Amino acid sequence: MKKIAVLTSGGDAPGMNACIRAVVRSGIYDGMEVYGVKRGYYGLVNNDMEKMEMGSVSDIIQRGGTILYTARCPEFKTEEGMAVAIANLKARGIEGLIVIGGDGSFRGARDITVRCGIPTIGIPGTIDNDLKYTDFTLGFDTACNTVVNLINNIRDTMTSHERVSVVEVMGRNCGDLALYAGVAGGAEAIIVPEVETTPEEVCERVRRSRMRGKRSNIIVLAEGVKGGFDPYAEKLETELHLSVRTTVIGHIQRGGAPSMADRVLASRLGYYAVELLQKGKAGRVVGTVDGKIVDFDILEAIAMTRPIDMSLFRLAEILAM
Numbered sequence: 238m239k240k241i242a243v244l245t246s247g248g249d250a251p252g253m254n255a256c257i258r259a260v261v262r263s264g265i266y267d268g269m270e271v272y273g274v275k276r277g278y279y280g281l282v283n284n285d286m287e288k289m290e291m292g293s294v295s296d297i298i299q300r301g302g303t304i305l306y307t308a309r310c311p312e313f314k315t316e317e318g319m320a321v322a323i324a325n326l327k328a329r330g331i332e333g334l335i336v337i338g339g340d341g342s343f344r345g346a347r348d349i350t351v352r353c354g355i356p357t358i359g360i361p362g363t364i365d366n367d368l369k370y371t372d373f374t375l376g377f378d379t380a381c382n383t384v385v386n387l388i389n390n391i392r393d394t395m396t397s398h399e400r401v402s403v404v405e406v407m408g409r410n411c412g413d414l415a416l417y418a419g420v421a422g423g424a425e426a427i428i429v430p431e432v433e434t435t436p437e438e439v440c441e442r443v444r445r446s447r448m449r450g451k452r453s454n455i456i457v458l459a460e461g462v463k464g465g466f467d468p469y470a471e472k473l474e475t476e477l478h479l480s481v482r483t484t485v486i487g488h489i490q491r492g493g494a495p496s497m498a499d500r501v502l503a504s505r506l507g508y509y510a511v512e513l514l515q516k517g518k519a520g521r522v523v524g525t526v527d528g529k530i531v532d533f534d535i536l537e538a539i540a541m542t543r544p545i546d547m548s549l550f551r552l553a554e555i556l557a558m
């Protein structure tokens with residue numbers, strides 16, 4: 238294989254740049270030409286890509302976001318859009334494509350391989366950790382650390398005013414970001430879409446903690462929880478007469494310098510994806526299982542399920558009793 242391309246698609250995630258760097262440099266090391274596609278599938282449909290050199294990816298391993306930009310491209314999902322994207326890849330002689338993104342982006346990659354035979358490899362890039370075939374997605378570790386640091390800040394002011402804070406974090410329908418950040422941030426309660434938690438239960442936890450002398454409380458809530466934070470905040474105010482503040486962390490948690498873990502994961506996955514293309518593999522995704530690098534068929538990987546880590550969830554409850 239002599240010419241490959243790489244793109245980032247869907248929501249950006251810290252570690253995407255480190256991964257682009259790994260793909261570009263591994264490809265060049267193997268004697269390939271590597272093209273960077275701008276704005277995900279939008280760049281395929283609009284033929285917006287350029288050849289990358291070793292120097293094109295200098296000084297980016299430490300940067301959040303993606304130098305290739307990212308987008309959501311509905312046009313690519315149409316028959317015409319897909320045909321144009323494939324024609325553009327073929328016209329440039331691209332023989333393999335690496336897609337860094339989430340499950341939607343992976344479906345697009347598979348469609349390309351099925352329709353025209355160009356091999357594609359997916360690399361999991363999302364802060365949500367909602368791709369169940371892999372231990373962790375790129376960006377998840379960094380986002381958790383960012384949220385934990387913000388919880389520390391919130392804790393300072395909550396303690397000073399003896400308040401309760403309900404902190405909403407991202408994750409779409411997946412509670413992993415709330416769970417891990419909540420455990421690491423010492424939250425008194427963690428509310429995730431996967432586990433039903435009533436406002437009464439949260440109130441009871443906070444009441445108990447106040448009785449043993451706690452002056453502030455942090456409740457971490459995943460954005461995918463139906464009804465949001467209002468039922469919890471209202472109950473705490475009316476039942477316990479506490480001063481409650483809500484914070485939606487928002488996009489602050491998606492940016493920032495990637496952690497060591499995300500940089501190393503990005504480097505390993507980027508290199509491995511290029512290796513798979515070299516070996517003639519197609520329609521695969523890469524990830525880790527128990528820390529080891531693995532690859533799976535795209536559709537099989539997307540269909541995999543994994544319940545939320547209930548042992549970690551219970552541990553959080555025990556430690557915050």
Ligand code: ADP
Nearest residue numbers: 247248278309310313338339340341342344345
């Ligand atoms: P993510 O990759 O993070 O799940 P999206 O679901 O928004 O993000 O998908 C990113 C892009 O991937 C979409 O804008 C679209 O161009 C492409 N895509 C998503 N779903 C499909 C699909 N079922 N078939 C083909 N392409 C898709």
Ligand code: F6P
Nearest residue numbers: 248363364365407408409460491
């Ligand atoms: O998938 C990543 C993510 O940050 C989700 O956690 C969140 O729900 C969504 O993207 C936000 O999307 P946007 O940046 O388009 O508002």
